Amino acid sequence: MPTISVSNAAKRVxxxxxxxxxxxxxxxxxxxxxxxxxxxxEPKIPAIQPSVPVTVDPATTAYLVLDDSSxxxxxxxxxxATLPAAAHLLAKARAADALVVFSKTINPGDRVLPQVAPRxxxxxxxxxxxxxxxxxxxxxxxxxxxxxxxxVGTKTNGAILYTAYAANARGYTxxxxxxxxxxxxxxxxxxxxxxxxxxxxxxxxxxxxLAPHGVTxxxxxxxxxxx
Numbered sequence: 001m002p003t004i005s006v007s008n009a010a011k012r013v014x015x016x017x018x019x020x021x022x023x024x025x026x027x028x029x030x031x032x033x034x035x036x037x038x039x040x041x042e043p044k045i046p047a048i049q050p051s052v053p054v055t056v057d058p059a060t061t062a063y064l065v066l067d068d069s070s071x072x073x074x075x076x077x078x079x080x081a082t083l084p085a086a087a088h089l090l091a092k093a094r095a096a097d098a099l100v101v102f103s104k105t106i107n108p109g110d111r112v113l114p115q116v117a118p119r120x121x122x123x124x125x126x127x128x129x130x131x132x133x134x135x136x137x138x139x140x141x142x143x144x145x146x147x148x149x150x151x152v153g154t155k156t157n158g159a160i161l162y163t164a165y166a167a168n169a170r171g172y173t174x175x176x177x178x179x180x181x182x183x184x185x186x187x188x189x190x191x192x193x194x195x196x197x198x199x200x201x202x203x204x205x206x207x208x209x210l211a212p213h214g215v216t217x218x219x220x221x222x223x224x225x226x227x
Contacts, residue, residue, distance in 0.1 A: 048193050049207035051178050051219040056210070058096035058225040062146045065090065066103045066131060066153030066163060071110035078182040078189075079154040083115040086152040086180040089220040090116055096225035099144045103131045103159060129162040138170060148173045148210070150223060152180030156192040164215050168202040174215045177223060193217060 068086055073079035093100055102117075102124040104110045110126070118124055125135040132138050141149070149167050151174060153159055160181050164174045176196055183189040196215045197205050204214030 045187075045190050045194050048190060049197060049205070049217060051217050051222055052207055052209050053222040053224070054175055054209045054216055054218050055224045055226050056098075056148050056150060056175065057227055058093070058098035059227060060145055060147040061093075061225065062099040062101055062141055062144070062149050063090065063093035064101050064103070064131075064149050064151045064153070064163070065112070065116050066151060066159040067105060067155070068102075068116050068153050069104040069110050069112050071105045071107040073113055073154055076154065076182065076184070078184065082152065082154070082180050082182045083113065085177065085220040087115050089150070089152060089177060089180060089223060092220075092223070092225055093150070098225055099141075099146060101125065101137065101140060103127065103137075103153070103163075129158045130166050131159060131163045132166040132170070141172070146172070148175065150175045150177065152177050152220070154182045155188075156181045156183040157188050157195075161192050161195060164196055165199050165202070168199060168213050168215065171213060173210055173212055175210070175218050175223060176215055177220045178217050179219050179221075 065086060067073065068079065068083060090100065100118070100122045102112050102122065104112055104124060104126050106126055106128060112118060112124060123140055125131055125137050127133055127135050149172050151160055151164060160176060164176060167174050178193060183192055197203070197207055197217065199215065202214050204211040204216065207217045209216050
């Protein structure tokens with residue numbers, strides 16, 4: 001990356017007939033950096049641990065399908081592409097009699113998409129990114145003796161990230177199925193997965209399987225419900 005000193009930037013401003021102020025010097029530095037392409041590259045994210053196999057007890061595990069709904073998923077090809085994986089894991093959770101809970105946004109008319117729709121007595125909560133805030137999700141989980149939450153849905157930097165952190169803060173262990181979550185770009189997806197493993201106060205940077213009160217990155221094909 002090219003390095004441009006503030007003094008050189010100031011000279012350029014002066015040559016252009018501008019007054020030398022902090023604002024104009026700062027603006028010059030930014031403009032020169034942009035024109036040189038030094039701000040164009042996205043920062044690199046450290047390597048993310050690969051998905052690991054996990055076996056969870058269906059008696060103490062909840063499967064959370066977060067915001068795979070009409071308001072935020074239907075028009076997003078990245079989200080739509082994750083629905084088969086989310087539905088596959090949903091079938092496994094139901095077959096094991098694990099608790100299943102859904103979420104949707106607070107947008108009027110929002111509904112969970114038919115590929116992963118609730119059935120029977122399965123419950124749905126509606127909230128912004130943190131699905132614990134202003135809902136009875138914590139009560140639902142605790143009343144069923146839940147200790148582990150397996151999550152899919154969208155967005156990875158929204159409902160998944162904030163609900164995972166809120167779950168860890170409440171003492172739950174979290175598993176995120178990476179093929180069942182989506183974001184608006186590959187960069188945001190990778191950054192969000194990195195953040196999930198490096199949450200302040202609840203880090204699990206190595207993605208150690210089922211690290212207590214942390215997040216493990218897994219895959220819908222690698223998650224097994226077994227007593």
